[in-house]
Structure formats: structure tokens, C-alpha cells
Amino acid sequence: MLDTSAFLAGLNPFVSGEEQITTPKVMQEVKTNSLIQLRLRTALKHGILTVKIPSMDSLAEVNVAANKVGDSFFLSDTDKQILAVAQELKMSGYQPKIVTDDYSIQNVATQLKIEFCSLATLGIRSILIWVRYCPACYREYAPEYNLKECAICGTKLKRKVKSNPEKGTS
Ligand SMILES: [Zn+2]
Structure with a gap:
């Protein structure tokens, strides 16, 4: 699961061997950067990256969790999509990991028992x-x-x- 900051910080979908998933809103947010957009389009074409749309049910679950930890204010629609897709994957038996430096996403992910890692752990040192x-x-x-x-x-x-x-x- 990749959030916008992961792509903007220069994360290259080609260097990781794992299956990578993102959401339509993230794709929208990186649109302004043509270099990154090109990279993502190529990754999509090669099946390295998948764009998933979360269900209303999983979005509702994310909202409940975000309200519980008091982070609803800080989550954008994009953040909620990422968390919701991760929640769906988890419910279908996968072990998604969200790559993000956003503290609110990390906080709600903890509440939902979804794994996350920061960009630094992937060797990306630039801080957004x-x-x-x-x-x-x-x-x-x-x-x-x-x-x-x-x-x-x-x-x-x-x-x-x-x-x-x-x-x-x-
Ligand atoms: Zn104003």
C-alpha cells in the first residue's frame, strides 16, 4: 500500500519485489509530477502496481477507527482510501503493509492492526x-x-x- 508521500519522495515501484497497491486518489495527487506519473503508468502497465478502490464498508470501518483515536481531522480522503483498501486486504487474509510517513495514517493503522513502515525503513531518506x-x-x-x-x-x-x-x- 503506497500513499502519495511515498511516490512524491521518489519511491520507485520497480525496485521493490513485492506486489504494490495504491488508490485512485493517490494517482490523482501525483498527477502534477510528470516524472512520477510516467513511472507509475509504466508500473501499472507491467502489473507491478495495482490501483484498488475501497468499498463503502471498509471506508466506514476506517472512519470509526479514526474517530476513536481522534485522527479524523487529519486524514484526507486519500488517506482514508489507503487505510480502507489495506483493511479490505487484511479482511481477505492478506498482510498489507502501508508505506507512509504520515503520523495520522500510522496512528489509525495501529488502531486497525494494520502494519506500516516509514519511507526511511525503505532507504528513502528525504523527508517531506x-x-x-x-x-x-x-x-x-x-x-x-x-x-x-x-x-x-x-x-x-x-x-x-x-x-x-x-x-x-x-
Ligand atoms: Zn482562505
């Missing part, structure tokens, strides 16, 4: 700093900011990578 921002007035928000909407104009916040080793991903 996510920043939440308002797409309307471009105000940036600290991680402690507890609301999903912009305090100034009420627009739903988005997140982007603040520092990135690969160019062109904002």
Missing part, C-alpha cells in the same frame, strides 16, 4: 513536509490548526508538500 493551505486565499496553516476550513474565508483546506527532493510537485 506537508503544509495545509487555503486554495482560495493561500494562507498556510500549522499542523496544530484544528479545523478543516480556512479561518479567513471558510474554504476547505488542501495540503501540499513544502519541501521535496524532486522538482515540480506542488
